[in-house]
Amino acid sequence: MSAPDAVVVGSGPNGLAAAITLARAGLEVEVFEGAPTAGGGCRTEELTLPGFRHDVCSAVHPLAAASPFFLGSDLSARGVRLLYPKVAFAHPLDGRRAAAVRGSVAQTAAGLGADARAYSRLMSPLVRDAASIVPVVLAPLRSVPAHPGPMARFGLAGLKPASVLARRFRADRAKALLAGAAAHSMLPLSAPVSGGFGLLLTLLAHSAGWPVVEGGSSAIADALVAELLSLGGRVSTGCRIGDLAELPRARVIMLDLSPRQFARLAGGRLPGRYAAGLGRFRYGPGVCKVDWALDGPVPWAAEACLRAGTVHVGGTLAEVARSESDIVAGRHPDRPFCLVAQPGVVDASRAPAGRQTLWAYCHVPSGSTVSMAGRIEAQIERFAPGFRDLILARVVRTAAEMEQHNPNYIGGDINGGAGTLRQTVFRPTLQWNPYRTPLRGIYLCSASTPPGGGVHGMCGFWAARAALADLCPPPSQRR
Numbered sequence: 001m002s003a004p005d006a007v008v009v010g011s012g013p014n015g016l017a018a019a020i021t022l023a024r025a026g027l028e029v030e031v032f033e034g035a036p037t038a039g040g041g042c043r044t045e046e047l048t049l050p051g052f053r054h055d056v057c058s059a060v061h062p063l064a065a066a067s068p069f070f071l072g073s074d075l076s077a078r079g080v081r082l083l084y085p086k087v088a089f090a091h092p093l094d095g096r097r098a099a100a101v102r103g104s105v106a107q108t109a110a111g112l113g114a115d116a117r118a119y120s121r122l123m124s125p126l127v128r129d130a131a132s133i134v135p136v137v138l139a140p141l142r143s144v145p146a147h148p149g150p151m152a153r154f155g156l157a158g159l160k161p162a163s164v165l166a167r168r169f170r171a172d173r174a175k176a177l178l179a180g181a182a183a184h185s186m187l188p189l190s191a192p193v194s195g196g197f198g199l200l201l202t203l204l205a206h207s208a209g210w211p212v213v214e215g216g217s218s219a220i221a222d223a224l225v226a227e228l229l230s231l232g233g234r235v236s237t238g239c240r241i242g243d244l245a246e247l248p249r250a251r252v253i254m255l256d257l258s259p260r261q262f263a264r265l266a267g268g269r270l271p272g273r274y275a276a277g278l279g280r281f282r283y284g285p286g287v288c289k290v291d292w293a294l295d296g297p298v299p300w301a302a303e304a305c306l307r308a309g310t311v312h313v314g315g316t317l318a319e320v321a322r323s324e325s326d327i328v329a330g331r332h333p334d335r336p337f338c339l340v341a342q343p344g345v346v347d348a349s350r351a352p353a354g355r356q357t358l359w360a361y362c363h364v365p366s367g368s369t370v371s372m373a374g375r376i377e378a379q380i381e382r383f384a385p386g387f388r389d390l391i392l393a394r395v396v397r398t399a400a401e402m403e404q405h406n407p408n409y410i411g412g413d414i415n416g417g418a419g420t421l422r423q424t425v426f427r428p429t430l431q432w433n434p435y436r437t438p439l440r441g442i443y444l445c446s447a448s449t450p451p452g453g454g455v456h457g458m459c460g461f462w463a464a465r466a467a468l469a470d471l472c473p474p475p476s477q478r479r
């Protein structure tokens, strides 16, 4: 290939989405990836024992299933098979009980007893309007949406803290269900927009589903790389970029990097005001992750958990709230809220016959070096007696080790920055086009730009669109 038109640093889902969008527009694109393999947060490896395939980062893919970029990419033609567990997510409570999102709003409400009506009233209008709401949420929130009514309904409810939103429920099951979905935000449940994260993820469970990828999340990255190569692009792995000067000259440079990395790579080239803005960018808490090879499925006491792809382990709303506020106070909770994924409920290819892989993480203070394996296992054992007896092997990655694994995960923050109200709209800095930087031709396209964390590729897609508009502005903007 001759000198590329565009260079992308980082091959996470956003870097690859940016590269593909540029290549589809006819640019010659080269991707430089620091790790030995492409994929960023979409990697699958035999972390524990031979034959046990673990998702190193992302495991459950509601955002990929709903992403306009992925929906326009026909990844199934490149071998990506999304598998949908019967129960999208379950939330066990003491006494062999659980709340669960399965199938339609009506089916889910039927399992929520006294809160059936309140759940339907909250979720039915949102699910009905999912096709209007989801694309807006997966784009920079900068213009009046085409369908303002549904978005206003979602926004009014979603701006609330989860703890306030949950007041419409009477019993512990529905409250816990909302708390578990909201806690994905890594915000205290008393924080504005924490309710919105819970609503969005629940809405996606009813509309797009919470699938896992057959064989592991790396299939998504492999398909994206194959698409890029078919468009004439190139991916060079094992190339960690330490300075912008190391990159070949190109008309467009896309950085699938955190603001802190960008500042480092740019050195003194950034204007002071923009550099100060990047310096004010807030990162979220870290995560401590554990992967297990198990001698069989987790023996959950509550039936719904046996069929769920994702299990939110942490007890009542009050317990989840305490765990999340401990993190903000810099403490490691004794009874952490844990996100647990068991792809084996729908994907037998992840482990040898009769055996299972299990994936879990809990939130911890930024940069933590503490292993939470014992506390996570105690929480799972609480709702699945006999779990510990099934453990064949485990691998733990602390928050500090997360950042060593991927320099984008600052302090172990896996979402590219805190999901506060301000940073939901303006990330990484307070500017109209979040992808452009003051350095001509250089754009940020990582999860630190809108719409934020998760495997959806939309940060890369929108950043590439901004670059293409700058290369070829519409006639009205040409001088």
Ligand SMILES: Cc1cc2nc3c(=O)[nH]c(=O)nc-3n(C[C@H](O)[C@H](O)[C@H](O)COP(=O)(O)OP(=O)(O)OC[C@H]3O[C@@H](n4cnc5c(N)ncnc54)[C@H](O)[C@@H]3O)c2cc1C
Binding pocket: 009, 010, 011, 012, 013, 014, 015, 016, 032, 033, 034, 035, 038, 039, 040, 041, 042, 056, 057, 058, 059, 060, 061, 062, 063, 064, 239, 240, 241, 242, 256, 257, 261, 287, 289, 361, 406, 407, 408, 409, 414, 415, 416, 445, 446, 447, 448, 452, 453, 454, 455, 456, 459
């Ligand atoms: C433990 C964990 C669990 C998660 N679970 C889920 C989940 O279930 N569902 C979901 O949707 N999302 C999940 N996520 C989040 C999701 O993986 C990320 O939000 C997503 O991968 C962000 O994509 P990205 O392209 O912005 O960056 P990344 O995926 O982080 O990719 C950035 C790439 O850039 C490379 N890089 C960094 N610095 C340099 C450099 N200087 N030079 C060259 N290359 C560089 C990195 O090696 C990496 O490959 C999870 C993340 C983690 C860590």
